[in-house]
Each structure stands twice: as structure tokens, then as C-alpha cells.
Amino acid sequence: MIRARVIGAGACLPSNVVTNDDLAKKMDTSDEWIQGRTGIKQRRIALPGEKTSDLALGAARAALTDAGIDAGELDMIICATTTPDESFPATATIVQARLGMAHGAAFDVQAVCSGFIYGMAVADSLIRTGAARTILLIGAETMSRLLDWEDRTTCVLFGDGAGAVVLQAHIGLGTNADQGILNTRLFSDGRLHDMLYTDGGVSSTQTVGKLKMQGKEVFKHAVTNIAAAIAASAAASNIPLSEIDWFVPHQANQRILDGTAKKLSIDPAKVISTVALHGNTSAASVPLALVTAIKDGRIKRGNLVLLEAMGGGFTWGAALLRW
Numbered sequence: 001m002i003r004a005r006v007i008g009a010g011a012c013l014p015s016n017v018v019t020n021d022d023l024a025k026k027m028d029t030s031d032e033w034i035q036g037r038t039g040i041k042q043r044r045i046a047l048p049g050e051k052t053s054d055l056a057l058g059a060a061r062a063a064l065t066d067a068g069i070d071a072g073e074l075d076m077i078i079c080a081t082t083t084p085d086e087s088f089p090a091t092a093t094i095v096q097a098r099l100g101m102a103h104g105a106a107f108d109v110q111a112v113c114s115g116f117i118y119g120m121a122v123a124d125s126l127i128r129t130g131a132a133r134t135i136l137l138i139g140a141e142t143m144s145r146l147l148d149w150e151d152r153t154t155c156v157l158f159g160d161g162a163g164a165v166v167l168q169a170h171i172g173l174g175t176n177a178d179q180g181i182l183n184t185r186l187f188s189d190g191r192l193h194d195m196l197y198t199d200g201g202v203s204s205t206q207t208v209g210k211l212k213m214q215g216k217e218v219f220k221h222a223v224t225n226i227a228a229a230i231a232a233s234a235a236a237s238n239i240p241l242s243e244i245d246w247f248v249p250h251q252a253n254q255r256i257l258d259g260t261a262k263k264l265s266i267d268p269a270k271v272i273s274t275v276a277l278h279g280n281t282s283a284a285s286v287p288l289a290l291v292t293a294i295k296d297g298r299i300k301r302g303n304l305v306l307l308e309a310m311g312g313g314f315t316w317g318a319a320l321l322r323w
């Protein structure tokens with residue numbers, strides 16, 4: 001049985017660090033409020049002129065180096081982003097050109113904060129059906145460009161960054177002992193649009209709009225939906241949650257991570273958290289957390305790793321991998 005196995009991972013963050021105290025100098029907020037409500041201490045904000053494709057390219061190069069391959073070996077590039085450089089073409093094609101790759105295919109996936117999980121489901125399907133052997137999957141965002149910097153209830157929460165993995169076909173036995181993606185589970189409910197959206201777009205206002213969020217409502221749905229996605233993914237492979245070594249969640253709020261772990265009786269020490277350093281980087285947050293835990297040695301070959309996310313749409317989902 002063909003499995004999609006991660007053979008390399010990498011990340012790229014803007015150099016510009018913005019702390020809670022930096023924000024408190026510009027608006028009516030405080031380090032105490034932001035840390036107490038969210039766990040966020042700082043975020044990276046792209047400098048003027050720094051684009052999503054710049055971060056995506058940095059993460060892509062790091063992932064290719066980690067995998068020990070060059071772009072010539074890639075069949076496809078998938079970029080999960082809500083903040084593309086341009087309305088079209090896809091940011092993935094910009095990365096493709098900048099990697100010097102003139103073959104294969106490149107396209108974007110848009111599922112906001114769940115984008116990396118959606119991209120992983122697409123990449124997994126393409127690899128398992130034999131349509132592609134090696135895929136570069138990127139989650140890259142410049143969420144700072146979509147924020148209303150006059151709205152303290154949202155602008156303190158988000159940051160910019162990118163993370164990427166290289167997925168490659170690998171022959172397994174078709175059991176849970178196989179390395180690679182064991183299953184993915186995707187969900188959405190478009191009726192919940194008004195809780196998290198941008199008040200603009202190409203066909204409506206001919207602007208990109210600004211992010212609008214009913215934070216409290218999103219919070220409640222996040223814990224419920226992420227817990228449901230985790231349970232669905234574990235059940236799909238018939239693996240008890242206690243056997244999963246690492247949970248790599250979307251990084252929106254430490255209280256969501258803690259609430260989900262509590263709801264499912266997951267040991268909080270098994271939950272990777274980078275929200276303090278990066279804030280919510282939408283589609284980049286899962287790969288950024290993943291890369292952090294790979295590089296610091298927590299995630300090791302053979303571990304069971306469950307990735308999960310939830311975001312605008314609403315969209316949510318999970319992916320279970322044997323590392």
C-alpha cells in the first residue's frame with residue numbers, strides 16, 4: 001500500500017519580532033491581558049514588502065534541504081494560504097518559479113487556519129493514487145495584512161510565518177505500523193460564516209477586506225470541533241488517544257489547547273504549543289509547531305503524531321501520521 005511519508009520539514013519566520021509590550025505602546029491593551037487570555041507573548045510581523053511567497057519560499061528551501069532533495073524531484077507544490085501575494089496566480093506557482101522548477105503542477109488550497117490539514121489530505125490522496133510521488137506542502141501566511149489594527153480584539157492575536165513538509169510515496173503494509181499518513185479527516189460548516197470572515201473580497205468589494213471575528217463564539221466551537229476531529233481521526237485508524245505520542249494543534253489560543261486536552265483527557269505534556277512565540281499564523285501554525293517539535297527532538301521516527309486545526313468557514317480537520 002502506498003503511504004505519504006514526511007521526508008523533510010522546514011520553517012521560515014519574518015525577522016521582525018513584535019512583543020505584547022510593543023502593541024501596548026500603540027493601542028489600549030497590555031501584556032497581562034494578551035498573555036492571560038491567549039498565552040501569546042510575541043508574534044512575527046512581515047516587514048513592508050515582505051510577502052507570503054517570500055516566507056513560503058524560505059520554508060520550502062528549508063524543507064527541501066532537510067529532505068536532502070532538490071526541486072527537480074518534486075512533482076507538485078501545494079500552498080495553503082489565505083493571504084496570497086496576488087488574487088491570482090496561486091502563490092504556489094510563484095514559489096515554483098522561484099525554486100527554478102518548470103515541470104509538475106503547483107496550486108493553492110484555501111481553508112484558512114485548517115489549510116495545512118486540507119493540503120495534507122489533498123497531498124495524501126494524490127500520492128496514494130499514484131498521481132504524484134513527491135509533493136512539497138507549504139502553509140504560509142501574512143495575516144498582518146488582513147488585520148484591522150484599530151480592532152484590539154483581533155489584531156493582537158495573529159502573526160506571520162511559514163512552514164513546509166516534503167511528502168513522498170513509500171510502500172507500507174497497510175497497517176498502523178506503516179510510516180506516513182494513516183488517515184485525514186476534513187469537516188466544514190459554511191453556516192458559521194459570520195463568526196469569522198473578512199469584510200471584503202475580489203467579487204464583492206474589490207478589496208481584500210479586514211478580518212472580523214466573534215472571538216467568544218469561535219472559542220466554543222474550536223474546542224468542540226477540534227476535539228471531534230481528533231476523535232474521528234484516531235477512531236478511523238482504531239488507535240486509542242492514549243497511544244498517540246504527540247498532538248500538534250492549530251495555535252490560536254493556549255486556552256483552546258488546554259480546553260481540548262482536558263475534554264479528551266490528553267496529557268498536556270503531549271500537546272505541542274508555540275502560540276506564545278508565534279501567535280495565530282493561520283495555515284502556517286501547524287507546520288511551524290511541527291517543525292519546532294521535530295527540531296528540538298520531541299517528535300522522533302516511529303512516533304504517532306496527530307495534527308489538527310480549525311478556522312474560518314468554519315473548516316476543521318485532523319491528520320494522523322506515523323512519523
Ligand code: UT7
Pocket residue numbers: 028029030033034037038113152153154156196214215216217218219222252253256280282310311312
Ligand atoms: O484561528 C481560529 C480562530 N480563532 C480563534 O480560535 C480565537 C478564539 N477566541 C479567543 O481566543 C478568545 O475568545 C479571545 C482571545 C479572542 C478573547 O478572549 P475572551 O476571554 O473571549 O475575551 P472577551 O472577548 O470576552 O473580552 C473580554 C474583555 C472585553 O472587555 P469588557 O467588555 O469585559 O469590558 C474586551 O473589550 O476584554 C476586552 N479586550 C481587551 N482588553 C485588552 C478585548 N481585546 C482586548 C485587548 N486588550 N487586546
